[in-house]
Amino acid sequence: MDIELSFHHKEADNAQNQINELRNRLLEIKELLKNKTVQATDDPDLNKIITENIKLKHRLSILNRAITAQKNKNLITAIDRTKMQSITEVLTNLFSSAICFAFPDITDPPVMIALSAPNSKFGDYQCNSAMALAKACRELGKKTTPKEIGQKIADNVPSHDLIEKLEVANPGFINIYLSKTYVTENLTTIFEHGVRPPSLCKKHKVLVDFSSPNIAKQMHVGHLRSTIIGDSICRLLEYLGHEVLRINHVGDWGTQFGMLIAHMQEKFPDYLAKVPPINDLQAFYKESKTRFDQDEEFKKRAYASVVKLQSFDPDHKKAWEMICDVSRKEFQKIYDRLDIRIIERGESFYQSRMEILVKELEAAGYLEEDEGRKILWTGGTIPMTIVKSDGGFTYDTSDLAAIKHRLQEEKDDWLVYVTDAGQATHFQLVFEGAKRIGVLDERIHRVDHVGFGVVLGEDKKKFKTRSGDTVKLLDLLDEGLRRALDKLKEKGRDKVLTPEELKQAQESVAYGCIKYADLSHNRHLDYVFSFDKMLEDKGNTAVYLLYAITRIRSIARNANFTPEKNQGTC
Numbered sequence: 001m002d003i004e005l006s007f008h009h010k011e012a013d014n015a016q017n018q019i020n021e022l023r024n025r026l027l028e029i030k031e032l033l034k035n036k037t038v039q040a041t042d043d044p045d046l047n048k049i050i051t052e053n054i055k056l057k058h059r060l061s062i063l064n065r066a067i068t069a070q071k072n073k074n075l076i077t078a079i080d081r082t083k084m085q086s087i088t089e090v091l092t093n094l095f096s097s098a099i100c101f102a103f104p105d106i107t108d109p110p111v112m113i114a115l116s117a118p119n120s121k122f123g124d125y126q127c128n129s130a131m132a133l134a135k136a137c138r139e140l141g142k143k144t145t146p147k148e149i150g151q152k153i154a155d156n157v158p159s160h161d162l163i164e165k166l167e168v169a170n171p172g173f174i175n176i177y178l179s180k181t182y183v184t185e186n187l188t189t190i191f192e193h194g195v196r197p198p199s200l201c202k203k204h205k206v207l208v209d210f211s212s213p214n215i216a217k218q219m220h221v222g223h224l225r226s227t228i229i230g231d232s233i234c235r236l237l238e239y240l241g242h243e244v245l246r247i248n249h250v251g252d253w254g255t256q257f258g259m260l261i262a263h264m265q266e267k268f269p270d271y272l273a274k275v276p277p278i279n280d281l282q283a284f285y286k287e288s289k290t291r292f293d294q295d296e297e298f299k300k301r302a303y304a305s306v307v308k309l310q311s312f313d314p315d316h317k318k319a320w321e322m323i324c325d326v327s328r329k330e331f332q333k334i335y336d337r338l339d340i341r342i343i344e345r346g347e348s349f350y351q352s353r354m355e356i357l358v359k360e361l362e363a364a365g366y367l368e369e370d371e372g373r374k375i376l377w378t379g380g381t382i383p384m385t386i387v388k389s390d391g392g393f394t395y396d397t398s399d400l401a402a403i404k405h406r407l408q409e410e411k412d413d414w415l416v417y418v419t420d421a422g423q424a425t426h427f428q429l430v431f432e433g434a435k436r437i438g439v440l441d442e443r444i445h446r447v448d449h450v451g452f453g454v455v456l457g458e459d460k461k462k463f464k465t466r467s468g469d470t471v472k473l474l475d476l477l478d479e480g481l482r483r484a485l486d487k488l489k490e491k492g493r494d495k496v497l498t499p500e501e502l503k504q505a506q507e508s509v510a511y512g513c514i515k516y517a518d519l520s521h522n523r524h525l526d527y528v529f530s531f532d533k534m535l536e537d538k539g540n541t542a543v544y545l546l547y548a549i550t551r552i553r554s555i556a557r558n559a560n561f562t563p564e565k566n567q568g569t570c
């Protein structure tokens with residue numbers, strides 16, 4: 001079955017490639033035809049193009065049909081009962097096949113499958129494509145109503161065990177009723193084999209760049225969001241079977257190191273022999289920053305130190321390593337508590353690659369001079385700054401060198417960057433820049449910036465302590481633990497659990513709630529951090545989920561059912 005499946009996948013891939021090629025040619029032709037009516041003209045060359053366009057469209061629709069038919073064949077012939085199927089995916093394939101068959105003239109027809117509202121009388125799922133298709137038909141000069149289109153789609157949906165019946169409702173919605181037998185059979189499969197991921201069409205090498213705090217600065221709630229969201233993305237992709245690289249792109253190479261090192265050399269002259277006591281890096285950072293802002297001589301020394309560090313002077317490198325170590329240990333405490341695995345590969349990793357990249361870009365004529373800076377235009381209104389007027393590199397340079405390393409050297413084919421939404425423009429520039437210099441090819445690579453909203457306090461203002469300082473993440477986690485313990489005691493759990501069990505419950509509740517509260521909000525919106533809300537035992541909270549799983553386990557115990565008996569189910 002696997003061999004058959006991979007054969008179908010290959011066939012589908014081939015067809016997809018042909019479709020892509022045809023689509024590109026169509027786009028070129030469309031460009032040529034812009035402002036010209038698609039009618040026979042006196043121009044023989046134009047007439048040839050028009051005819052070719054018609055032929056290509058026809059071939060494209062045939063290929064589209066072939067590919068959906070092929071996908072369906074995979075689905076129908078290759079159902080591996082131990083693998084889970086995504087209902088939306090099965091429905092999307094079935095409806096896509098119906099739509100392509102019924103409307104061959106429409107390129108890229110919209111296939112919209114959505115879950116119906118719970119307990120609604122409109123079935124379990126809905127196909128909402130008819131309205132958009134009616135518009136597309138009108139544009140092609142064909143008059144028809146969404147209702148007729150809905151009916152035509154419904155008539156062409158291949159029969160499948162999953163579907164009990166279809167109903168076309170006004171103005172053109174198709175209500176989909178799932179077969180109870182099919183659902184019951186699938187639930188039994190899950191019960192017997194546990195939850196398994198659906199089979200993977202293509203295994204990707206995905207790099208997820210997340211968390212990524214800055215050395216010597218406090219890791220703040222924004223980094224906590226990135227850590228939670230990024231880790232969840234990694235878990236999901238790993239679960240699906242992709243190869244995932246979890247990368248911590250720490251800010252360990254900025255100009256701030258100049259002042260930190262210069263300050264360290266003066267305050268602890270014997271730093272090479274004895275590790276200086278800089279455990280409170282935050283305070284150390286503040287001290288050096290004050291000097292940097294007030295003392296011109298110090299500022300000069302700080303700049304000189306950056307240059308020395310960036311040319312890998314051994315003493316400067318040693319000082320830099322000491323500073324990084326202090327931060328690293330602090331970050332690790334948070335990762336350990338939240339059970340986060342991540343590999344550090346910070347900005348410093350790209351120093352030599354940045355130097356090479358800049359030389360290559362200059363040689364190929366990509367860089368332009370702009371008031372002493374070297375910039376790279378990417379097609380938009382703002383350029384990337386590749387070399388500053390003082391000769392230093394920037395955040396743009398390190399990300400451009402990083403994307404090149406990731407796609408070309410490491411051969412990752414999917415990159416995911418998880419940062420606050422405020423960095424969206426930066427990543428847009430990086431992706432466009434990488435395309436322009438021939439590093440990123442969207443036909444083989446996928447890049448995503450996963451942005452998220454700001455964390456707010458309960459007063460809806462930026463999340464800060466009462467005294468206005470940034471909240472230390474370790475303090476935040478401690479408070480979570482304290483409040484979780486109070487809740488557990490309120491419910492009398494301390495009377496029935498052993499001290500170790502109580503500690504475990506406390507950690508699961510505290511960290512589970514913090515993670516779940518973040519993930520259950522719309523990622524794009526700002527999110528109000530509220531311990532009271534996240535620790536509620538009703539509603540959409542981790543506490544509620546933890547209760548639910550505990551109840552299910554208790555039912556299983558009463559039914560004398562253990563996970564070992566039916567591995568993986570509970």
Ligand SMILES: NC(=[NH2+])NCCC[C@H](N)C(=O)O
Pocket residue numbers: 209211212213214249250251399402417418419
């Ligand atoms: N490749 C990247 N730029 N990753 C994100 C880095 C985030 C950055 N250090 C910050 O704190 O804002």
